[in-house]
Amino acid sequence: MGTSGSGRRAYIGSFTSEGGRGITTADVDPDSGALTPVHSTDAVADPSYLAPSADGRFLYAVSERDEGRAAAFALTPGGPELLAPAVAVGGAAPTHLTLWSGHLLTANYGSGSVTALPVRPDGALAEPVAVLRHEGSGPNPDRQGEPHAHAVLPDPSGRWLLSVDLGTDSVRSCVWDEAEGTLAVRNEARLRPGSGPRHLAFHPDGEHAYVVNELEPTVTACRWDASTGTLTPLRETGLLPEDSEGVVVGTYPSEVVVSPDGRFLWTANRGHDSVSVLTLGGSGEKPALVTTVPCGGHWPRDLALHPDGRHLYVANQRSGDVTWFAVDPETGVPAHTGGIEAPGASCVVFA
Template sequence: MGDRQEEQTGARRPGRAYIGSFTSTGGLGVLAADVDPGTGALDITGSSDAVADPSFLALGGGVLYAVSETENGAAAAFDIGGPAPIPLGAPVPVDAAGPTHLALTGGHVLTANYTSGSVSVLPRTADGTLGPVSGQLRHEGGGPVADRQEAPHAHQVLPDPSGRWVLTVDLGTDSVTVTALDAATGTLRPHGATTLRPGTGPRHLAFHPAGGHAYVLNELEPTVTVCRWDAAAGVLTPLGETPVVPEGAPGARYPSEVVVAPDGRFLWAAVRGADTLAVLALAEDGASARLVASVPCGGQWPRDLTLAPSGRHLYAANERSGDVTWFTVDPETGLPERAGSVPVPSASCIVLG
């Protein structure tokens, strides 16, 4: 009866969102929220503080996964069938310090471990829980920024669109490493690495929907490096850099996250310090980018930025102001317009599912 009423009234069931926050600075851990499909508005329904500092989240197979960004780093799985996330067992050690990012591929969860400068692989079991570390790959090297690049600092790990490769963005070594995951053994095989301009401090990357280009957001210099991605060869080639803040903008600027529109026309980047969202127009072939606007992020220190699958709404997790702000995106100009916010102390990440 409910489905029939929904069809007759035109109402749509709410989506779901999951928000990570730093428990060590007053956050509630992992929060769940309903998402209004029309307005993008969030309504918090519950939370769990069972895992310390769950700073980054990922969804897969109806299960939510989180890192525990602590000295004794861990990863955790959550049941999301109810109003609040429920842990599926105890957090599993990643045998590394400071995991900041995780991704799912090949029946495994991979974590990027910032402090240790490594990537850990944990198998997913049939019920979605995590097994012990099956493989680990440590980076080597450093960069010219002495206080930030004294050692490797893996900041993001993700599979490429083809599913053949795993890419790791390392802030400490100014590089993106390409590996192949052996799904049978849960180990990573090094394939190659791309060195970016020294001192840029790459943090995260996002792929163009066509799969032939990637955009590396740099933290230590407020730019995005446009790259060609050859999935057949597993090779990332830098093409050029584009600023994500207007020329002459004052103050410190620390970009954090980058997302690309489903139609490949626009790219958005969150910039901490400036507390802005950069809007970049992409060339039709994806091979270049141009900064067209910079708008307030709706709070302070936007640590994460997420785009709804429809491309209609953007969500900024503003860590220092303690909120998640959502925006309606103009499909013609790419400009985000603030539509609302919800309090989330020490917000660090938001994923939609």
């Protein structure tokens, strides 16, 4: 199991090609949120993003290489143990993954596609049964000449899979077509051209979602209709204070997180090397920037909230560390309280 004496463990993904240790297991102090590394494995190259199973028995990883792969690990008291050799996903540079409808889904940035791999009863992965290739492009010639699927996640109802594509400035709503045994796109939400949507997080009400944009430091609030799988963009909010205009160029937000009570939203901002704090208000439709705080490192690739909502964790890729913050329950503003070395850090998850 993935639990420790504190009730949970953290798992840190990293780029082995940048000196990372692969997947690092850390105990979590339940009071301070401090991480204590206890194990690491480099059984898979460049496990840049991780996803635990709901029951905490397994951990899944992408291998973000040109020939993308995905791997399954059993979570044991001694650390993750590879169940079988990593499976090719039929796509390039998978950057994100999720579990949905009995499958592991990967977002393949390099090839602009989403792959579905069945999960066997023992937790291991079977060969892909579907590869959904996105189509389209955006106005940024350097980054949007073709599709770049960057994230996949189910909606709160579990009926839909959402695929966020940086290259096409859109989010696709997909279903699993039982008759055809494949993924099928039912709707595609168009965001502002050139915004470069990267990741998405849902409000706990299940009726709103927030897309963090990579090519400009903004977040787009959306309304979500689970009955039709329709995502409707409502408004875009800047993630940096007005006096930061001089550093907007070269700032690339990476992740968005919503508090369990729906009052706050946080983003990690690479380049500006900060965490933005926004309030969501009663409707959830009008995010408002409160402040930004330094991320405690350089190039924050991922931002994660501990399930108890009390601590935020930042994976700082280029400074090679994971930092953590205590969240003020009244203001949502995080205060830096510690960090550990983690070369090539790229994500943090809990199980």
